[in-house]
Amino acid sequence: MARKVAVVAAGHSKFGKRYDATMRELCAEAYKPIYDAGVTQDKIDATVLSYAASQFTGQGAGSALMADYLGLQNKPHLRVESACTTGTASLRAAWGMVAAGLYDVMLVLGVEQMNRVSSAVATEYMSMAGDMRWEYPYGISFPAFYALMASRYMHKYDMPHEVLSRISVKSHHYGAQNPKAHLPREVTLEEANNAVPICRPLNLYDCSLITDGAAGVIIAAEKRVKEFTDQPMWIKGIGAGASAMMIQDRESLTSIPGAKRAAKAAYDMAGVGPKDLDMVQVHDCFSIAELIAYEDLGLAEPGKGRELIENKEVYHDGRIPVNCDGGLKSKGHPLGATGLSMTYEILKQMRGEAENQSRQIDDVKIGLAHNVGQSGQFVNVFIFERGW
Amino acid sequence: MMTEKKELYLGYSSDKAVTPFFQEFLEFLDQEKLMKSVCTQCGTEFLPPREHCQKCLSLCELKEFTEREAKLRSYVVVDFAPESLASKAPYVVAIGEFPSGLRLTAHITNLMSVPEVGMALKLAFDHIDEKKLTYKFLV
Ligand SMILES: [Zn+2]
Numbered sequence: 001m002a003r004k005v006a007v008v009a010a011g012h013s014k015f016g017k018r019y020d021a022t023m024r025e026l027c028a029e030a031y032k033p034i035y036d037a038g039v040t041q042d043k044i045d046a047t048v049l050s051y052a053a054s055q056f057t058g059q060g061a062g063s064a065l066m067a068d069y070l071g072l073q074n075k076p077h078l079r080v081e082s083a084c085t086t087g088t089a090s091l092r093a094a095w096g097m098v099a100a101g102l103y104d105v106m107l108v109l110g111v112e113q114m115n116r117v118s119s120a121v122a123t124e125y126m127s128m129a130g131d132m133r134w135e136y137p138y139g140i141s142f143p144a145f146y147a148l149m150a151s152r153y154m155h156k157y158d159m160p161h162e163v164l165s166r167i168s169v170k171s172h173h174y175g176a177q178n179p180k181a182h183l184p185r186e187v188t189l190e191e192a193n194n195a196v197p198i199c200r201p202l203n204l205y206d207c208s209l210i211t212d213g214a215a216g217v218i219i220a221a222e223k224r225v226k227e228f229t230d231q232p233m234w235i236k237g238i239g240a241g242a243s244a245m246m247i248q249d250r251e252s253l254t255s256i257p258g259a260k261r262a263a264k265a266a267y268d269m270a271g272v273g274p275k276d277l278d279m280v281q282v283h284d285c286f287s288i289a290e291l292i293a294y295e296d297l298g299l300a301e302p303g304k305g306r307e308l309i310e311n312k313e314v315y316h317d318g319r320i321p322v323n324c325d326g327g328l329k330s331k332g333h334p335l336g337a338t339g340l341s342m343t344y345e346i347l348k349q350m351r352g353e354a355e356n357q358s359r360q361i362d363d364v365k366i367g368l369a370h371n372v373g374q375s376g377q378f379v380n381v382f383i384f385e386r387g388w
Numbered sequence: 389m390m391t392e393k394k395e396l397y398l399g400y401s402s403d404k405a406v407t408p409f410f411q412e413f414l415e416f417l418d419q420e421k422l423m424k425s426v427c428t429q430c431g432t433e434f435l436p437p438r439e440h441c442q443k444c445l446s447l448c449e450l451k452e453f454t455e456r457e458a459k460l461r462s463y464v465v466v467d468f469a470p471e472s473l474a475s476k477a478p479y480v481v482a483i484g485e486f487p488s489g490l491r492l493t494a495h496i497t498n499l500m501s502v503p504e505v506g507m508a509l510k511l512a513f514d515h516i517d518e519k520k521l522t523y524k525f526l527v
Pocket of ligand 1: 427428441442443446
């Protein structure tokens with residue numbers, strides 16, 4: 001029987017173009033608030049370090065470097081990688097080790113430094129996560145994969161681009177209220193709808209940012225939880241799903257098949273459904289990804305996701321708040337940190353500690369994080385429950 | 389006896405990781421023949437081809453793919469390209485679906501406006517330069 005596991009502390013660096021820091025300093029920024037909350041190095045049994053791509057910095061064996069920088073050089077550590085789901089994949093791996101009894105207390109720390117190279121080079125590296133033999137030779141960038149979904153979705157449901165722009169407007173509305181966000185400023189619907197095209201039908205405001213940053217959490221076995229906090233967040237459900245490598249081989253382009261499978265597994269394990277959720281963090285690497293996530297998670301019927309944004313039901317005071325921290329679009333998307341940033345945000349919201357109370361969600365008991373890798377090859381869904 | 393193999397690449401790639409199976413595919417493409425693969429054990433067909441069957445992991449053999457008419461399943465107009473294709477932007481990437489259900493991802497090269505999902509596509513071939521070959525779609 002697996003042991004119960006809780007998130008007991010979390011930390012987060014400032015996201016942005018962090019030319020003032022490298023991966024090691026970003027990790028320290030994310031671990032410092034955790035240390036200050038009493039989880040010193042001697043209390044940590046082992047660490048999982050999460051970063052998606054070593055090409056961005058060239059540092060090999062990065063997990064050893066970062067563990068050393070944090071004073072954890074003599075504790076076991078390992079790196080986990082699965083594209084943009086690297087953060088929650090690390091959390092899933094660590095959960096398994098704690099649930100099985102191998103360790104009692106683990107640090108899961110995600111980081112990415114992406115701005116040491118130009119946007120064109122970063123786009124090149126990310127396009128290498130497509131099939132190198134059959135997709136990469138045709139210049140299918142990361143936004144291009146999601147544009148292929150958007151074209152099909154907009155055609156199937158006869159949906160104007162403006163619906164996607166409304167999602168970007170919401171992201172920036174909340175990013176503007178988040179001191180950790182990369183691009184904390186409001187955008188108008190007109191600005192968002194008329195921005196420069198990147199991969200039509202997607203424009204600049206449909207795309208998440210190329211961001212540097214780190215985020216981390218401490219997880220602990222039930223018997224140790226009280227040492228750290230009287231406000232633990234239990235890991236109640238974990239679902240993982242996968243989809244075909246080549247996007248042409250997917251059974252659907254208007255849904256991410258692996259996300260539906262991950263959501264079902266997480267709901268089943270947690271014994272809850274979409275109606276029980278008080279807040280959701282979705283992987284809005286592109287505006288279309290947020291819309292599709294509403295449907296894959298069962299918050300809306302297929303083709304009806306637009307009603308959630310048009311009726312503002314996904315705002316912080318709406319029926320089901322989604323990404324009220326700015327999401328990947330405005331807060332930013334440092335690949336390896338993203339899933340842990342979602343986890344951080346849910347813990348803060350449950351504790352009533354949203355940074356900038358103007359976006360605090362009322363009485364969060366159950367929260368869900370939806371983290372997608374590349375164009376859907378990897379998906380992790382976590383369901384968390386307030387433990388007090 | 390070893391014969392000198394012709395240096396060929398698919399699309400805009402300069403990937404030198406060419407296996408004998410992929411080299412054979414490229415040599416057929418050089419003669420404007422697109423090859424699918426068929427599993428020697430269970431008969432499953434793959435486009436683009438695989439050396440190993442996805443279902444039973446048996447070896448596949450190359451067979452000529454003769455369908456020419458496809459429907460546009462989805463598209464993207466790439467305005468901001470990865471560095472390696474920056475000089476080609478904007479370009480249109482399409483997923484075409486053939487009547488058999490097999491699909492292919494390639495550029496549409498003769499389109500002056502934004503494409504429409506469902507439109508008819510024709511499979512064609514091109515030599516980008518002496519070494520770079522491709523299949524492509526025309527409208
Ligand atoms: Zn077979």
